[in-house]
Amino acid sequence: MLRPPILAVVVIALSLAGCKRPAQQAEEPRPVRTVTIQRAADGETVSLTGQVRAREDASLAFRIDGRMIERPVHVGDTLKGGEIVAVLTPQTERNALLSAQATLRADEAVLTEARLTFARQQALLKGGWTPRAKFDAARQALLAAQAQVDSARAQVGIARDQLGYTVLFADAPGVVTAVGAEPGEVVRAGQMIVRVARQGGRDAVFDVPEQLMRTGPRNPLVRIALTNDPHVRALGHIRQVAPQADRVTRTYEVKVGIIDPPMAMALGDTVTGSIKLPAPPGFQVPPSALTEENGHPAVWVVDPLTRIVFLQNVEVLRYDPSAVLISHGLEPGEVVVTAGVQVLRPGQKVRLLGAAR
Numbered sequence: 366m367l368r369p370p371i372l373a374v375v376v377i378a379l380s381l382a383g384c385k386r387p388a389q390q391a392e393e394p395r396p397v398r399t400v401t402i403q404r405a406a407d408g409e410t411v412s413l414t415g416q417v418r419a420r421e422d423a424s425l426a427f428r429i430d431g432r433m434i435e436r437p438v439h440v441g442d443t444l445k446g447g448e449i450v451a452v453l454t455p456q457t458e459r460n461a462l463l464s465a466q467a468t469l470r471a472d473e474a475v476l477t478e479a480r481l482t483f484a485r486q487q488a489l490l491k492g493g494w495t496p497r498a499k500f501d502a503a504r505q506a507l508l509a510a511q512a513q514v515d516s517a518r519a520q521v522g523i524a525r526d527q528l529g530y531t532v533l534f535a536d537a538p539g540v541v542t543a544v545g546a547e548p549g550e551v552v553r554a555g556q557m558i559v560r561v562a563r564q565g566g567r568d569a570v571f572d573v574p575e576q577l578m579r580t581g582p583r584n585p586l587v588r589i590a591l592t593n594d595p596h597v598r599a600l601g602h603i604r605q606v607a608p609q610a611d612r613v614t615r616t617y618e619v620k621v622g623i624i625d626p627p628m629a630m631a632l633g634d635t636v637t638g639s640i641k642l643p644a645p646p647g648f649q650v651p652p653s654a655l656t657e658e659n660g661h662p663a664v665w666v667v668d669p670l671t672r673i674v675f676l677q678n679v680e681v682l683r684y685d686p687s688a689v690l691i692s693h694g695l696e697p698g699e700v701v702v703t704a705g706v707q708v709l710r711p712g713q714k715v716r717l718l719g720a721a722r
Contacts, residue, residue: 394672394714394716395705395708395709395713395714395715396705396715396716397665397667397674397702397703397705397709397715397716397717397718398702398703398705398717398718399667399700399701399702399703399717400650400651400654400700400701400703401698401700401701402648402650402695402696402697402699402700402701403697403698409642409683410639410640410641410642411581411639411640411641411642412637412638412639413571413572413637413638414592414635414636414637414638415569415570415571415572415621415636415637415638416569416570416633416634416635416636417567417569417570417626417630417631417632417633417634417635417636418562418567418568418569418570418620418632418633419539419540419542419562419566419567419568419632420563420565420566420567420568420604420622421562421563421565422542422560422561422562423536423537423539423560423563424545424557424558424559424560424561425533425557425558425560425561426533426554426555426556426557427451427453427530427531427533427552427555427556427558428530428554428555429458429527429530429531429554430552430553431454431457431531431551431552432453432549432551433451433452433453433546433547433549433550433552433558434452434453434548435451435548436450436451436544436546436547436548436558437449437451438450438451438541438544438559439541439544440541440542440543441540441541442540442541443538443539443540443541444535444538444539444541444561445535445538446535446536447534447535448534448535449533449534449535450533450534450558450559451532451533451546452533453530453532453533454531455528455531455532458524458527458528458530459528461528462521462524462525462527462528464524465517465520465523465524466521466524468517468520469514469517469518469520469521472510472513472514472517473514473517475510475513475514476507476510476511476513476514478510479503479509479510479511480507480510482503483503483504483506483507485503486499486500486503486504487500487503537561537563537564538563538564539563539564540561540562540564540632541559541560542560542561542562542632542633543559543560544559545558545559545560562632566622566623566626567622567623567630567632568605568620568621568622569587569589569601569620569621569623569636569638570618570619570620571618571619571638572611572614572616572617572618572619573616573619574616575610575615575616575617578617580642581640581642582640582642584602584603585603585640585641586600586601586602586640587600587601587602587603587621587638587639587640588600588638588640589601589621589623589636589637589639590637590639591629591630591634591635591637592634592635592636592637593635594629597627597629597630598627599623599624599625599626599627599630600623600624601621601623601624601638602622602624603619603620603621603622604620604621604622605619606619606620607619621638646692647682647691647692647695648690648691648695648697649688649689649691650664650688650689650691650695650701650703651687651689651703652684652686652688653703653706654689654702654706655681655689655706656676656706656707658678661678662678662679662680662681663676664676664677664679664694664695664701664702664706665677665701665702665706665709666695666699666700666701666702667700667701667702667715667717669700671714672716673712673713673714673715674702674709674711674712674713674715675711675712676711677694677695677699678694679691679693679694679695680692680693702715704718
């Protein structure tokens with residue numbers, strides 16, 4: 366039979382042993398989901414809104430001033446080459462032509478008389494019946510009359526051209542996109558009467574921000590889609606860039622040549638153009654993987670051998686709803702925890718539920 370002091374010692378020892386047993390049990394690994402860092406981040410897609418325009422756009426105008434009495438074409442009309450676009454009052458130019466023609470006939474009569482006089486003096490000179498001075502005077506009169514006729518003929522040509530300028534013709538096929546004057550108005554030489562979109566290629570024209578002009582790719586493939594029907598699509602390449610930015614908006618006008626534009630992509634339609642920027646250096650991880658340490662972004666990284674986690678500080682370049690772009694702090698092949706980051710602690714052992722690749 367044990368003595369009371371010995372019995373007390375045994376009871377105390379057993380109690381201490383019972384208290385230590387749970388602490389000596391191994392902690393169960395916490396299940397987590399992870400992703401393996403192995404692909405670089407995708408480049409950002411930038412979209413801008415623009416308008417479909419003709420590749421060649423011409424403004425038709427009269428060469429002379431006058432009062433416009435007719436303009437048979439309207440916006441949306443399709444023109445053929447040589448078709449009449451507008452007409453000025455021709456009375457003044459017609460009178461000028463008649464006057465020039467009358468002057469030419471009078472000068473031609475003087476020339477005829479000068480030729481006859483010269484022929485007589487030439488015959489008399491051969492027979493010695495006229496002085497040399499009179500012959501020379503006849504010859505000079507003939508030359509002067511010929512010059513006068515040449516000048517009159519030129520004036521007739523000019524007057525005829527001026528009369529022709531009272532009618533404005535379409536020099537090539539196209540579609541009228543704008544008008545600049547109505548019948549009855551007095552127009553100036555060079556004033557736009559109609560603007561015509563030439564038949565042929567089409568451009569998608571965009572106002573591109575200055576920042577994108579500096580950072581964007583040099584000759585990207587532009588994906589173009591109708592704004593009101595995104596199923597109507599086409600591709601294009603940059604054809605022309607404005608040499609300087611707009612003073613107010615600070616944007617550059619960029620013309621994108623549309624490759625095989627569909628029929629549904631008509632002139633004046635609003636389109637959306639998208640380009641993909643070059644991929645920045647770094648890796649993408651799900652937003653759920655991101656946590657922080659001492660106020661700095663961090664992720665939990667799993668040691669592939671021991672399955673123990675540790676915090677790794679990272680630098681975030683861009684936040685997106687579907688992914689976070691990490692510019693520094695991660696290397697390809699590292700395993701990052703994507704679910705359960707809130708309950709982890711440094712040195713904790715984990716059990717991987719699945720690794721997304």
